[in-house]
Amino acid sequence: MAEFPFRIDATDRDARTGVLSTPRGDIATPAFMPVGTAGTVKAMFLDDVRSTGTDIILGNTYHLMLRPSAERVRRLGGLHKFMGWTHPILTDSGGFQVFSLSELRKMKEEGVEFRSHIDGSMHFLSPERSIEIQSDLMGSDIAMQLDECVANPCEHGPAAAAMRLSARWGERSKAYFGVRESQALFGIVQGSTYADLRKESAERVVETGFDGYAIGGLAVGEGHAAMCDAISLTAPLLPRQRPRYLMGVGKPIDILEAVARGVDMFDCVLPTRSGRHGQAWTWDGPINLKNAKFAEDDTPIDPQSTCPASRDYAKAYLNHLFKAGEYLGPMLLSWHNIAFFQAMMAAMRSAIAEGRFEAWRAGMRQRWAQTSENQLA
């Protein structure tokens, strides 16, 4: 492994802020990673993604291995060159998407065989093949071990089996990955919402030893409160001096509560997906620009923002663009939402650095609870 330096600059109770250093650049934490599923952060230019304060993006192994294929990405110079992003990229293992294909996959100890949702062709992912794709072929800066993620609620037996398979796959991932100068590998804690399984999983993953530790298997049906509980019991079991990454999360309130519990990294399709559907995230909660009440609202989403998409376009214009089905609507709201998420992360980092995170958190909780009933859904 690479042991990318991780410097914690300040803490506020369990929350912490710092910098994870990689050969392709520093990542200020807590960090939000926009998702570039198929080699593009949907509906955005990468210069604009970068301008919002994005230090690292996420690429999906499942999508890229099917199209254009990991070998083709390799021949075209790796994922950074392919998509034109010179900063760090974290790739997932492909496991999460494969396990979502419930009808189309066949699990074995060796790995998982699955059918492409695009053309029906058969593919195989093992812990070793996943690292080969992520690190050797695509050139990911941070690779994730292959794991098995179960949907919540899940009975104890299947949750335990999936967690233990994930632990064995973690060992194989590390053995295959070996020691690399400029690439890192993260392990993943599973165990659904069961305290005993989370504990066993964390112990095994830490014993295996990784550059960073992810909390997987959350935001998959358990709800906000159960997610918070699972983070509360898992995060303290992970090495304080290494980055902690909560996979696939989430809404602003989820991120806020996870940061309060000591999580350093996040990824989620929410800002770009919401943006494509007309929803803008704001300091006062989400608003839907398709709503008729915005049809003659000549104010921008956020006049104080440094993001042109947030500052320079009237809500009435955005309302029109979504009603007319124009590309520019998703382009602007994806940009706005990524900018909002990054502004929120920056605000959290400042609050932690200045020892006022708990007050900031309480203020935001109150504000979001009042203004957006669906925030906590």
Place this chain on the structure above:
Amino acid sequence: MAEFPFRIDATDRDARTGVLSTPRGDIATPAFMPVGTAGTVKAMFLDDVRSTGTDIILGNTYHLMLRPSAERVRRLGGLHKFMGWTHPILTDSGGFQVFSLSELRKMKEEGVEFRSHIDGSMHFLSPERSIEIQSDLMGSDIAMQLDECVANPCEHGPAAAAMRLSARWGERSKAYFGVRESQALFGIVQGSTYADLRKESAERVVETGFDGYAIGGLAVGEGHAAMCDAISLTAPLLPRQRPRYLMGVGKPIDILEAVARGVDMFDCVLPTRSGRHGQAWTWDGPINLKNAKFAEDDTPIDPQSTCPASRDYAKAYLNHLFKAGEYLGPMLLSWHNIAFFQAMMAAMRSAIAEGRFEAWRAGMRQRWAQTSENQLA
């Protein structure tokens, strides 16, 4: 009318280059106007449209009067403010789109009644209402008279009737428009492919007197050669000292031949529409980025271009984006195509200014004839 100053700086046979000055900025001619149908140049940020060398864009009255409505555009500060474009805007009259609704419209001397393709609601356009929408409500810099455009081929009788109705509507448009300090009105010559009708139309439109003169009713089924013939016989009948605008044209070869015949302004959805469908226009003709031969082509469309979309993305990446149905594909190719069209206009302006347009034209004709069989289709 406003009599926007039009200065012709150089000519080369019938081709001319100059500047049309408007209160919102100068327009270098020959000029290409990207089309912003519904208040947005599809899949583009206007800063990027501007950066390609675009001096003026076109807005579609038909689309905007239906959604968000001319009155709403007015309440939101006019079309420039609504869409965020501070440079000149030319609006069409709405007539062309209405006449395309063959089943949904009812013609009268007074104007045309039609049913919205969006919600089935009834609307009415007269010469006066069209100017009210374009100039009074939306604040267009250059408005077009309402006309009746027939599809080619068209029999002499109906072509004559439509042309004469257009001429009467031109008179009413001018009477309603009156004298305005900072807005202009262009008349339109019709007459299908008939020399006698084009001549009669040109004489009547010139007698009415406008700030500029459009050649309408072409690129509607007559083919390249017949279009060139119609331009050849119409352009010389229009005042030399005022701008000539060929509406809805066109392919690079069409624009080239029209410039050679003395046309100064063009608009067409081709670059953005082609871009959304994976087609890139180049100095060697159009290429289709969806073609499998580009799947591993790591060269950009044009390494010499100043446009990032043309210069910084490999064809293989564009091929992937279109195969994956990603927004970024249309975003990049729309940008590239507008940049290419504007580079082509700039090259024509330079060639005319330097007295080498005929040689340049011959070279391009040969190049395009060799490399793209569908250019002349």
